[in-house]
Amino acid sequence: MGHVAELAGVSVRTLHHYDGVGLVRPSARTAAGDRAYSAGDVERLREVLAYRRLGFGLREIAELVDDPSADAVAHLRRLRGLLLERRDRADAMVTAIDKELDARAKGKRVTPEEQLDVLGARLYDAIGGAYPATRRTDPRIAAQIRDALGDAQTVLNVGAGTGSYEPADRAVTAVEPSAVMRAQRPTGAAPCVAAAAESLPFEDRSFDVAMAVSTVHHWGDPTAGLREMRRVARRVVVLTFDTDEPRWQDRFWLTRDYLPEFADVLADFPSLAAMAEAIGARAEPVPVPWDCADGLFEAYWRRPEAYLEDHVRRAMSVWTRVGPEPERRAVRNLGEDLASGRWTERNGDLAGLDAADLGLRLLVG
Numbered sequence: 001m002g003h004v005a006e007l008a009g010v011s012v013r014t015l016h017h018y019d020g021v022g023l024v025r026p027s028a029r030t031a032a033g034d035r036a037y038s039a040g041d042v043e044r045l046r047e048v049l050a051y052r053r054l055g056f057g058l059r060e061i062a063e064l065v066d067d068p069s070a071d072a073v074a075h076l077r078r079l080r081g082l083l084l085e086r087r088d089r090a091d092a093m094v095t096a097i098d099k100e101l102d103a104r105a106k107g108k109r110v111t112p113e114e115q116l117d118v119l120g121a122r123l124y125d126a127i128g129g130a131y132p133a134t135r136r137t138d139p140r141i142a143a144q145i146r147d148a149l150g151d152a153q154t155v156l157n158v159g160a161g162t163g164s165y166e167p168a169d170r171a172v173t174a175v176e177p178s179a180v181m182r183a184q185r186p187t188g189a190a191p192c193v194a195a196a197a198e199s200l201p202f203e204d205r206s207f208d209v210a211m212a213v214s215t216v217h218h219w220g221d222p223t224a225g226l227r228e229m230r231r232v233a234r235r236v237v238v239l240t241f242d243t244d245e246p247r248w249q250d251r252f253w254l255t256r257d258y259l260p261e262f263a264d265v266l267a268d269f270p271s272l273a274a275m276a277e278a279i280g281a282r283a284e285p286v287p288v289p290w291d292c293a294d295g296l297f298e299a300y301w302r303r304p305e306a307y308l309e310d311h312v313r314r315a316m317s318v319w320t321r322v323g324p325e326p327e328r329r330a331v332r333n334l335g336e337d338l339a340s341g342r343w344t345e346r347n348g349d350l351a352g353l354d355a356a357d358l359g360l361r362l363l364v365g
């Protein structure tokens with residue numbers, strides 16, 4: 001224990017504490033029969049200490065290192081992303097502070113927006129680490145996107161995240177503003193540029209097609225981002241969400257009966273018609289298969305128990321955006337309704353469906 005403490009730069013007391021709370025237990029024995037750290041224990045200790053240094057609490061760390069879906073490589077990628085994100089954020093803060101110092105030195109008024117610029121928070125830098133647990137390409141949705149891409153050879157994927165739905169047989173360039181998401185792109189994935197949709201660093205008509213999947217609702221200015229896509233590519237393909245239909249939130253039992261706050265999240269989202277107009281596109285429905293492989297918000301419409309799972313919800317931004325109280329209430333009520341049979345009473349007819357139209361739309365222009 002003393003040797004490991006010295007190598008790791010922590011006190012023996014800290015190691016005893018981690019042992020006591022079950023975070024890192026020395027699972028091997030020396031020849032003399034004393035407890036010792038195996039190579040696996042040291043790997044786990046390294047992860048615990050790295051997350052600790054990044055400011056995570058011990059309870060959060062326990063959840064992270066016990067996540068069965070994350071191996072050592074996944075942890076290294078996540079840690080790398082978190083560190084890059086911290087570096088990016090520090091750079092952005094220094095730039096914003098310099099700007100404000102300059103403005104103050106010149107006696108200029110600093111607006112509240114400019115003051116908040118210093119914080120520069122981004123949702124996916126905070127929640128992106130949980131994304132790969134359930135978010136991946138669904139083959140049926142991928143086939144529909146592929147059809148829409150047609151014979152395009154050069155493809156720009158905006159808000160690319162970890163690279164789901166990027167066609168392997170075309171020349172893809174990805175754009176992704178979150179360092180955490182960029183760091184989780186698999187080895188060999190398409191090259192990825194750190195930028196945002198609203199200001200794409202490419203010449204006019206640089207690509208055959210620009211695509212964007214499950215991302216437009218995160219953009220600060222969706223219409224500006226869509227126009228940028230239109231500018232840099234000859235064609236545009238966007239998977240987004242339809243809020244034009246009256247009472248659209250009743251399409252899905254989850255928003256209708258458990259999470260009406262979802263409507264507030266999309267309150268400022270442009271209408272489907274306005275988005276289609278910005279890129280000169282037509283809209284086609286994207287049915288969500290009952291066994292959708294991509295853990296998006298609507299994916300588990302026929303598998304309601306999934307929404308009770310924390311790791312499933314953490315990979316869906318909606319839950320972070322509505323806040324902890326509505327989330328707790330929705331999960332509690334859904335759990336109770338599933339246990340009492342009330343959910344099945346209200347939604348039993350879904351069992352006979354293979355796919356459902358829950359408002360996902362593909363804009364093809």
Ligand SMILES: C[S@@+](CC[C@H](N)C(=O)[O-])C[C@H]1O[C@@H](n2cnc3c(N)ncnc32)[C@H](O)[C@@H]1O
Pocket residue numbers: 124135158159160161162163164165175176177178181195196197198212213214215218219220225
């Ligand atoms: C739900 S993920 C979708 C990722 C990927 N397209 C997929 O289908 O798995 C949304 C992504 O949009 C990115 N994003 C957020 N704001 C953006 C912006 N202004 N421009 C481009 N991408 C943005 C996030 O960082 C995140 O990676």
